[in-house]
Amino acid sequence: MKIIQCISPKTGGTLEVLGMDVETHQRQIKSRLGVVPQETNLDPDFSAYRNLLVYSRYFGIPKPEAEKRAKDLLAFMQLEEKRDVLIDKLSGGMKRRLIIARALVNEPELLILDEPTIGLDPQARHLIWEKLRSLQAEGNTLVLTTHYLDEAERLCDRLVIMDHGKILVEGAPADLIREHAGNDVVEVERTEKVVARLDELGVNYDLAGDMLQVFTDRPNDVARELLETCRHEAAVTVRPATLEDVFLRLTGRSLRE
């Protein structure tokens, strides 16, 4: 991400952003990029509105134009009431929204977001998702990294799952789910009887703590079988497969440090 933003030097290979080489056209690339960093680095010396104005100045945007954009962006991010409030007095969700507003002051052709909703409560996340989707709808290109797979599933048209710096799969979220986890997942408590029955049926299952997850193309049949034989000792549920299932199946369950 930092190499795309022309902040870190590249370690190898070639990289072009908006058709320009990251080593030779840093300023040109950066002037057309919007960046939402993971870490909140708003300027604590200024109010929300002044933050946008000061940031516009780094892009060389003339003051009248900057003032207009700052007003519009505060309105777009629903921060008008907080216009003159210092950064310290904003909630986590407001800060994230203001950072997104800040990333838009130069009307970027490409918006890069690093974990845009990390640490936010559900309401704040939904508001940010809504805003990001409306940016998408206007035809903006967003590049987003996230550990929240529900976020990726909601926002991404195209998704790349990476592990230890290697690309494992890429494609549309729905396609990836269908391909790697099927439509539905059967979850059942892990008991000897259940394991024995599943082995009899000859279906594959994954261990997930004290639960077993069965990825199969006939989830309802498996669920019925399990209910018939193990109803009294194990709860059986069938749920739609998610990206999280894909991710865990591809990268394994061991902790990544």
Added chain:
Amino acid sequence: MVDITGRVRSVWRRNWDAFLRTYQVNFIPPFIEPVLYLLALGFGLGTYIEAVDGIPYPVFIAPALVSISVMYSSFFECTYSSFVRMYYQKTFDAIIATPVSIDEVIAGEMLWGATRGMIYAALMLPVLLLFGVVAMPSSLLLIPFAYLAGLLFAGIAMCFTAITPSIDALNYPSFLFITPMFLFSGTFFPLDLLPQPIQYFALAALPLTHVVGINRAITLSTFTPVNLFSLAWIAVATIFFFVLAIRLMRRRLIV
């Protein structure tokens, strides 16, 4: 060598805006400080000192007070304050995501540090005039010269900021470099009272010595060829530390 364009102004302006926002606290010290020093040292202690080289003691220390204030304001701006912006506020990270380069961020910080020194000198001047301890109109030169001296101290400060592991470690240059300069740069007593080796050391390694020398020439309106040597020393050192600070900061920030 360094990648600096007009965008450096936007970094300078950021600090100017922040300074103005809290102007009440920022504008008071340069008024209070010279009054306190002049009363305590100049007119208090000074009553026991008839004259230094034929100069009344308050008049002797007046240019030193300006020099010290410029040193403190520029040095501390580009050590503790810059470190806070860089490390805690992540302001530098935010700026380099825009078309502004790292070199411009660091240069802007140093130019601002110098500006702060100049502002302090400009605010002190009327107080010193009021006490009648500086000559006019030559003393107006204190203001532009404060910018150059400020840039020197800002550059040295930024080098320390670039290599310091933590904000606490910045106490070392403050105590081991700034405090000795405060005392041994011909500030409160003439340099030639010190043993010869220390005099040479002060001239070679303590920038404040040269700053005090020039400021004293300005406020007394008595210029000598030695001042030219000091000016050259300061000019060379300023360029050296300005470039070195940018180099060291690149090493710290580009990862």
